[in-house]
Amino acid sequence: MSYTEFLAEYGPRFLDGLQVTAIQFLLAAVLAVMVSLVMGLGKLSSNPALRWPAVAYIEFFRGSSLLVQLFLLFYVLPLFGLTFDKYVTGFLALGLNLGAYGAELVRGGIQAVPRGQWEAAYSLSMSPAKRMWRIILPQALLNMLPPWGNLIIELLKGTALVALIAVPDLMFEARQINGSTFLSAQSFGTALIMYFVFARFIVTPFMRWLERFMTRKLGRA
Amino acid sequence: MEDLSQYPLELPESDKPMVRFQNVTKRYGALTVLDDLNLDIAEGEMVSIIGPSGSGKTTVLRMLMLERIQGGVIYVDGKPLTHMQQRGRLVQASEKYLRQAREPVGMCFQHFNLFPHMTALQNCMEGPVQVLGMSKKNARERSEELLELVGLIDKKDQHPSRLSGGQQQRVAIARALAMRPKVLLLDEVTSALDPEVIGEVTEVIKGLVSAHNLTIMMVTHQMGFAREISDRVCFFFGGKIEEQGAPADLFDNPQRERTQQFLSAVKSAD
Numbered sequence: 001m002s003y004t005e006f007l008a009e010y011g012p013r014f015l016d017g018l019q020v021t022a023i024q025f026l027l028a029a030v031l032a033v034m035v036s037l038v039m040g041l042g043k044l045s046s047n048p049a050l051r052w053p054a055v056a057y058i059e060f061f062r063g064s065s066l067l068v069q070l071f072l073l074f075y076v077l078p079l080f081g082l083t084f085d086k087y088v089t090g091f092l093a094l095g096l097n098l099g100a101y102g103a104e105l106v107r108g109g110i111q112a113v114p115r116g117q118w119e120a121a122y123s124l125s126m127s128p129a130k131r132m133w134r135i136i137l138p139q140a141l142l143n144m145l146p147p148w149g150n151l152i153i154e155l156l157k158g159t160a161l162v163a164l165i166a167v168p169d170l171m172f173e174a175r176q177i178n179g180s181t182f183l184s185a186q187s188f189g190t191a192l193i194m195y196f197v198f199a200r201f202i203v204t205p206f207m208r209w210l211e212r213f214m215t216r217k218l219g220r221a
Numbered sequence: 222m223e224d225l226s227q228y229p230l231e232l233p234e235s236d237k238p239m240v241r242f243q244n245v246t247k248r249y250g251a252l253t254v255l256d257d258l259n260l261d262i263a264e265g266e267m268v269s270i271i272g273p274s275g276s277g278k279t280t281v282l283r284m285l286m287l288e289r290i291q292g293g294v295i296y297v298d299g300k301p302l303t304h305m306q307q308r309g310r311l312v313q314a315s316e317k318y319l320r321q322a323r324e325p326v327g328m329c330f331q332h333f334n335l336f337p338h339m340t341a342l343q344n345c346m347e348g349p350v351q352v353l354g355m356s357k358k359n360a361r362e363r364s365e366e367l368l369e370l371v372g373l374i375d376k377k378d379q380h381p382s383r384l385s386g387g388q389q390q391r392v393a394i395a396r397a398l399a400m401r402p403k404v405l406l407l408d409e410v411t412s413a414l415d416p417e418v419i420g421e422v423t424e425v426i427k428g429l430v431s432a433h434n435l436t437i438m439m440v441t442h443q444m445g446f447a448r449e450i451s452d453r454v455c456f457f458f459g460g461k462i463e464e465q466g467a468p469a470d471l472f473d474n475p476q477r478e479r480t481q482q483f484l485s486a487v488k489s490a491d
C-alpha cells in the first residue's frame with residue numbers, strides 16, 4: 001500500500017481523531033486557565049483557609065504523574081460512586097493537572113508586578129478586589145503569556161494520554177490503525193505530523209498573536 | 222500594649238490640625254525608624270521634609286498612606302486614621318477602616334507608578350470611577366480639567382510608556398488630585414527626573430500651593446525649591462525632627478549642629 005493509498009483509506013479517521021484531540025485540548029485549556037486563576041490567587045491569599053487548599057492542590061497535581069491522575073479519575077472515582085464520561089474524564093484530568101502548573105505561572109506573574117503598582121492602587125483607596133482585577137491582573141497577564149505558550153503546548157502533547165481511556169483522539173486512531181495494518185511508520189508518522197502542524201501552525205501562532213494583541217491593548221507597544 | 226485612653230477619639234474644633242502625628246512610633250522588626258514623633262500640620266500648610274538618607278522621611282509619608290504604626294495615633298482632619306472607635310474607645314483600625322480613612326489623602330511617588338495599561342486620562346479617571354463611584358462622564362470632565370492644569374491635555378490618550386518622566390509625574394499628580402484629596406504627599410517626586418524636566422514638575426507643584434487650599438507634605442532633596450515654596454521645613458535626623466521652622470530661619474540660621482552640617486554638606490554637593 002502506498003502512502004497515498006494509506007492516506008486515502010485512513011485519512012478521514014485521522015481527521016476524526018484530530019477533531020477529538022482539538023476539542024479535548026480546547027476544553028482542557030479553558031479549564032486549566034480557570035483552575036490556575038483560582039489556585040494561583042488562592043496561593044497568594046493571606047487567608048490560610050484559601051491558601052492551604054491551593055498549596056495542597058498544586059503540590060498534589062504537580063507532584064504526581066498525569067497518567068496516574070487520569071487513571072485515578074477514570075478507574076478509582078467510580079468506586080466511590082463518582083462516574084464521569086470518558087470524554088469528560090479526559091479533559092478534566094488534563095485541565096486539572098495543567099491548571100496546577102498554570103497556577104504557578106499566575107502566582108509568578110502577579111508577583112512580578114512591581115510593588116509600586118499595588119501602592120499606587122492602594123493610594124487611590126481601591127478595594128483589594130479592584131486592585132487585583134483592574135490593576136494587577138492585566139499586567140500579570142502580560143508577564144505570564146510567554147510561559148503560558150509553553151504550557152499550552154505541553155497540554156496539547158498531554159492530550160495523547162486520553163487514548164489510554166479509549167477516548168478516540170488522534171493517538172487512539174493512530175494506534176487502532178497501526179493495530180489493524182501493522183504500518184507503524186505510516187500510522188504514527190502521520191499522527192506525529194498532525195500534532196506538529198497543529199502545535200506549530202495553529203497553537204503557537206495564536207499565542208503569539210495573543211501576546212501582540214495584549215501588548216498593544218495594554219499600551220506597551 | 223499601649224494605653225490608648227490618653228488619646229482623644231476626635232480632635233476638638235479648637236485644636237484641629239489637618240494632620241497630627243501624636244507620639245507615633247514606627248518599627249520594621251527590631252529597627253525603630255521613627256521614635257515618638259509629634260508633628261502637627263495645619264490646613265493648607267506646605268511642609269517640606271528634608272534630611273539625610275535613611276532618616277525616616279519617606280516613612281513619615283508612608284505611615285499616612287501605606288504602613289501601620291506601632292505606637293501613637295495619627296489623626297487626619299480631626300479623625301483618627303490609624304485607629305477607629307469601638308464602644309467609645311480607640312482600637313487598631315481594620316483594613317477597611319484604614320482604606321476609607323485614607324481617602325482624603327493622596328500620594329505621588331518617586332517613580333510615578335502610573336498604571337501602564339491605561340492612558341493618561343484613564344489613569345486619572347480610575348479612582349473617581351472605581352472608588353468614588355462617579356459617572357464616567359463626570360470623571361472624564363474632572364480628569365480633563367486636571368490634565369489641563371498640569372499642561373498635558375494633548376497627551377491624554379497616550380499610555381505612560383509614550384510619556385517622558387516629567388510628563389508621567391505630572392499625570393501622577395493629576396491622578397492623585399482627581400480624588401480631591403485634602404492632603405497631598407509628595408515623596409521625592411523630582412528625584413528620578415532628568416535635570417532639564419524637573420522644572421515642569423516643580424512649576425505644577427507651585428501652582429497647587431498658590432491656587433488650592435491643599436495641605437502638602439513634600440519630601441525633597443531640592444533645598445532651593447523647598448525654601449521657595451514651603452511654609453515650614455522639617456529637618457529629620459535619625460527618625461526624629463532635629464529642627465523645624467520657617468524656611469528662611471532654617472536655611473539661613475540653623476540652630477542645631479546637625480542641621481548646619483547637613484546643609485553645608487548639601488551646599489557643597491551642589
Ligand SMILES: Nc1ncnc2c1ncn2[C@@H]1O[C@H](COP(=O)(O)OP(=O)(O)OP(=O)(O)O)[C@@H](O)[C@H]1O
Pocket residue numbers: 249252254272273274275276277278279280281
Ligand atoms: N520596608 C522596610 N523594611 C525594613 N526597613 C525599612 C523599610 N523601609 C524603610 N526601612 C528603613 O527605615 C529607615 C528610614 O527609611 P526611609 O525610607 O524613611 O528613609 P528616607 O529618609 O526616606 O531616606 P532616602 O533619602 O534614602 O529616601 C532606613 O533605615 C530604612 O532602611
Ligand SMILES: [Mg+2]
Pocket residue numbers: 278279280409440
Ligand atoms: Mg525616601
